[in-house]
Amino acid sequence: MTKPETLAALDRAALSPAEARELFRDGLVTPTAGWAGGYAQANLIIVPKAQAFDVLLFAQRNPKSCPILGVLDAGETSGPLLAGGDIRTDVPRYTVYVNGEKTADPTDITDYWRDDLVTFIVGCSFTFEAALQEGGIRIAHIDQGTNVPMYRTSVRCEPAGEMSGPLVVSMRPVPASQVADAVRITSRYPAVHGAPVHVGNPAEIGIADLGRPDFGDPVDIPAGHLPVFWACGVTPQAAVMESKPTLAIGHAPGHMLITDARDSAYLVP
């Protein structure tokens, strides 16, 4: 592709996934909301093979928060979801955990790579945001140009082997008259978190202050809107922080892998 002279001139939504990945590989660092319209973005969790069964079973037991779109075998750095790409370089920013502690947030993980690392590519709710907008529901964090607010909850995931942790949710304010539409539309995308896990009462799931998200940025909740909560693909990273594998690598929240899969591939009847 021809490189734009400035980032401002870039039509992010019109890029192909491969073009977007190439920009990130070449060093561009940015949240990815709104990029490569119509293509599915994804969360990452990368662990050594010794932990891979526990992670995959954790995902199977917690499908709303950890819907697996694809798995790269131990040592593999590319696959059909990122044809011609490289999982070590093609995400704008990563998060590295050593023994459960966040130790770095590099823009490239080539120096951390090992031949026993297994990559899990996990669905992201950005996929259903276009469908919500198409359905007439405004997305506050897109309107405000910020990262979606995410919260650790008091809801525990189903554990699997050594993996356990809290459910992490993303939140979007929805007018009371459109809550049913939001449920109906997102329930048709089970592979990217599906229907909400909770509507309207943050205290009940252990969220004390919506104004202080654990990840991302706060958004205003206008009068007449309810906070609606969807399971979030940051959940496996929260489990990694509790379960302390020797090494784990995720994406930085909001800085997703842009895959070659169409959003529409994950729509069910």
Added chain:
Amino acid sequence: MTKPETLAALDRAALSPAEARELFRDGLVTPTAGWAGGYAQANLIIVPKAQAFDVLLFAQRNPKSCPILGVLDAGETSGPLLAGGDIRTDVPRYTVYVNGEKTADPTDITDYWRDDLVTFIVGCSFTFEAALQEGGIRIAHIDQGTNVPMYRTSVRCEPAGEMSGPLVVSMRPVPASQVADAVRITSRYPAVHGAPVHVGNPAEIGIADLGRPDFGDPVDIPAGHLPVFWACGVTPQAAVMESKPTLAIGHAPGHMLITDARDSAYLVP
């Protein structure tokens, strides 16, 4: 429960899953179609922990044939899908594979049990048959009182580690005027094989003779009916026969685990 004096007196559809499992535990051997109406029946595949990641990844990569409903950790013999039950005794008949060869079809696997065995509980198309009937579509093998016909195809599954093998399908003849209804209805049950994988041309998927199924019994295909093929939960057993783990245990085709999950739990909008 009070034991019926004779099997003929038994109202199979009215039994609870726990009552049905108790009968099988006590030695009754029978195919399970029509038992415990409204409750999901399931395929089994049980392997040593050393093979468990490959089996789970194979299932993740082949979700139409291997939709996982639940996993019992290494050595576990019960779980929420069979509350109070025992996976070693509660299925009417099992199939045991040693190095990929079928060596026995016992009615109890207690003698084979090891503390490193992991049990995968896999969705079964019996779940959507009631919905098809409710939609006015007759099910030939139920009308004829036989086991559903199943075929190995020439379609290869996506491999995972050491697991690879052919897609196995079940077949139901459907009147041409109802094929669209059959697709629409079953597509709403993705956790139990979902929409058909093929309609109308068995030769194209390597089935030479519909009259000679690889598992189950043949059914007539009346004039004006098309053979419709759904992915089948016997697929992991076919992979086990190719991939030759030291030990694997499945259910005998048609002799399913009756779970405590409602069929309706697997319905998507």
